[in-house]
Amino acid sequence: xxxxxxxxxxxxxxxxxxxxxxxxxxxxxxxxxxxxxxxxxxxxxxxxxxxxxxxxxxxxxxxxxxxxxxxxxxxxxxxxxxxxxxxxxxxxxxxxxxxxxxxxxxxxxxxxxxxxxxxxxxxxxxxxxxxxxxxxxxxxxxxxxxxxxxxxxxxxxxxxxxxxxx
Numbered sequence: 325x326x327x328x329x330x331x332x333x334x335x336x337x338x339x340x341x342x343x344x345x346x347x348x349x350x351x352x353x354x355x356x357x358x359x360x361x362x363x364x365x366x367x368x369x370x371x372x373x374x375x376x377x378x379x380x381x382x383x384x385x386x387x388x389x390x391x392x393x394x395x396x397x398x399x400x401x402x403x404x405x406x407x408x409x410x411x412x413x414x415x416x417x418x419x420x421x422x423x424x425x426x427x428x429x430x431x432x433x434x435x436x437x438x439x440x441x442x443x444x445x446x447x448x449x450x451x452x453x454x455x456x457x458x459x460x461x462x463x464x465x466x467x468x469x470x471x472x473x474x475x476x477x478x479x480x481x482x483x484x485x486x487x488x489x490x
Contacts, residue, residue, distance in 0.1 A: 326370050329483060333441065336370045338363035343393040343487045346443060347374070350420070352382035355403070356436065356443050357487065358396040367396060378402065385414065387445025387487060388430045408432035426476060428469020429457030435476070442481035447472065449486040457487075 327335040332349040342363035346356040353376065359367050371377070379402050386394055386407040397405065406414040408425060411434060415423050422437040429446045436443040446457035453473055459466040 326373060329485065330441070333485075334374065335485060336367065337489055338366040340366060341392060342367075343387075343390075343446075344485070344489065346485050347376070348438065353380050354383045354385060354418075355381050355400070356385045356485070357387055357393040357445070358384060358400065360392040361395040364396055364399070367399075383417075385434075385436060385443075387435070387443065387447075388433045390430065390446070393445070393487065408434050422479075424475065424479065426472035428459060428465055428472045430461075430463045431465065431468075433457070433472070435479075437479060437481060440480075440482040441485055442479065442483070443485045444476075444487065446487040448476065448484070449488055449490045451484050453477070455490050 325337055329335055334347045336345040340362040342359035343357045345359050345367060348354040378399055381400050381403045383404045383406060384400055411423055411425065420438060424435050426433050426435055426447050433445055433447050435445060435447055449455035456473065458464060459469045
């Protein structure tokens with residue numbers, strides 16, 4: 325399903341289990357997370373409805389490396405991939421983004437602030453922080469998550485684009 329959030333921002337969410345995928349049209353076409361293979365057909369259909377081909381996606385930003393956020397990467401061979409691993413390059417290439425490393429759910433969680441929109445991945449799922457990413461996974465760290473959530477409370481935004489709908 326496609327939700328238009330702003331004139332140049334779309335949320336794609338799926339019936340099959342997957343993260344939400346966000347498409348942001350700036351000077352470049354940017355995709356935030358790519359979803360799971362379970363939702364691959366739905367992703368293809370949504371991109372087709374938006375008249376977007378794989379080669380049109382200039383950049384992909386991964387909020388973290390869980391399968392439900394990254395499995396469809398092989399579809400975007402021509403796109404530049406950004407993640408925690410090249411966070412400084414992401415900041416340099418997209419100065420309009422503020423990128424924060426907020427570990428806890430995983431050690432490599434990032435959130436991206438663009439204008440008044442926060443792309444939170446699985447760090448938080450609602451603006452009140454009532455729903456947060458799991459911290460009982462092998463790569464999770466509840467203490468780091470607690471510190472990250474405190475930092476997140478200081479970030480001002482109006483629109484939350486979370487990794488999953490609640």
